[in-house]
Amino acid sequence: MFVDQIKVYARAGKGGDGSMHFHRGKFRPKGGPDGGDGGRGGDVILKVDSSTNTLRQFFFNAKLIAQDGHKGGGNLCTGQSADNEIFKVPSGTVVSKIIEEEDPETGDIVTRYEPFADLTDVGQEFVLCKGGKGGKGNVHFKTSTHQAPREFTPGDEGEEGFFHFELRSIADAGFVGFPNAGKSTLLSKLSAARPKIANYPFTTLQPMVGVIHFGDHRRGTLADIPGLIKGAHQNIGLGHDFLRHIMRCRILLFVVDAAGTEGRDPVADLEIVRKEVSLYSKELSKRPWFILANKIDVEGAEENVERIKDRFKRVKIFPISAESEQGLDKLRAFLDKKIGQTFEVLK
Template sequence: MFVDQIKVHARAGKGGDGSAHFHRGKFRPKGGPDGGDGGNGGSLILLVDPSTDSLRNYVFNNRLIAEDGAKGGATQCTGRSGKDVIYKVPPGTLVSRVIQEYDNETNELVTRYEPVADLTETNSTYVLCKGGKGGKGNVHFKTSTHQAPREFTPGTPGEEGDFHFEMRSIADAGFVGAPNAGKSTLLSKLSAAKPKIANYPFTTLQPMVGVIEFGPNRRGSLADIPGLIEGAHENIGLGHDFLRHIMRCRVLLFVVDTAGTEGRDPVSDLEIVRKEVSLYSKELAKRPWCIIANKIDLPESQENLANFKERFKRIKIHPVSAETGEGLDKLRKWLDEKIGQDVEW
């Protein structure tokens, strides 16, 4: 089961109360105050784990609770602190606080998301909710004129709130296109990724990222997402929520079936997909992009390729055949110029 967004409720541990204890011994039946401090509450910590590729673990465990601190003890003993709890999330997880408030104009309850952390660095940690502090014992309130204080302070509550986790794949460039345009085949030919490939729509049901090698110490990453059809913004087909996985991409690669093997017009397909991307995010639609005119090995593609060149004169067009490999070397060289990065070993 692939889950790329989830809502959770998180509560860090409460600090333990201070103790109002007095020393009582065989030879000191009325000893002074010796109440200890309470322990600190445990914190909730997110760990960016590169071996985690989904948020499915939170489907049946969406209440994240840390341990409370223990109450202070006698003889100035500090209570045991609650244990911190670490939860793993995939790289690229965007964490937002869920805030519900009434709209003054409509008097309706509205929900908004306030981003608090963008977790992209592997093995890094983020304190989602900090544990409360332990209270002070009565030993702290003893003075020369106040020899038997009964005052103590309670522990403070831990931080608490509702949060939205949204997984966004980390890739330099992303394939976008209609179903059966050949995106998965291209990913498999350009990288070591092995996506499912079949001759029917919506073969790709979840995002996949592959690494493309440009040289011994030079590489980039490519993301493949499910196909988009007209009305995806209205949840037709698989919807367009998967576009979140190319929000980090610097370049968008619009893949089209130039031969029109599904009986559709390739130019119309591209315009529909571009429109769906714009409806999802104006920012995403403004990213640098190119056209990958796939399936040029088929005879029907030549006339459509000419139409593309006439319609999109200012856009870079890469005629390729993912099936035969034609044009892939030129595409790989262009991608190296756009997204290639030197890697230090």
């Protein structure tokens, strides 16, 4: 099961209470206060881990709880601090705090999300909730006129709250288009990814990321975004569930069925998908984009490719066939220039 957004509750540990204690020894029956401080409560920490690419683990455990610190002891012993609790998240996780407040005009309770962490780098750690400080023992309250203090302070409460985790896939380039345009087939031919491929809409129900190798220790990443339909920006169809996954892509590759095998007009398809992306995010619509006119090995495609070129005169167009791999060498060379990065080879 793929989970790319989830609501969780997190609570850091409470600090241990300070101790109210007096030393009692054989030769010091009234040795004075020696209550120690309480230990610190554990933090709730998120850590980006390369071994996971989903938020599925939080679906089964949506409560992230850290342990409380231990109470202080006698003889100036500080209570043991609790261990931090570390929870693994995939690269590309956006964390928002869920805030509920009253609408001043209607009086209704309105929920809003306040983003405050964008976790992208493997190994990156983020303290979601900080543990409370330990309380002070009674030894801190001794003065020249107050020799036997019974005062101590309780430990501070740990931070807590409800949070929204949202996964946004990270890739250099993203395939965007209608269902059955051939995005999954194209990803499988350009990379080692093996998405599910079938001749019906919404075969791809989750984003797939594949690595494309260009040779000479160069590579890039490609994302196959599930097919969009008209009204996607309003969350119609799969809508927002998947549009957000292209927010991190450096370039957008609009894949279109140039042969119109589904009975749709490829020019109209491109216009619709471009509009949906623009309505969803103005920032996203300004990213570099290119057209991959797929299925050119099917009758009727050549004429439609000319129509696409006529309609989008300033956009670079690649006539290709993902199935027969026609035109893919030229596309690979282009992608190498746009997204190819040198990587270190482990020895």
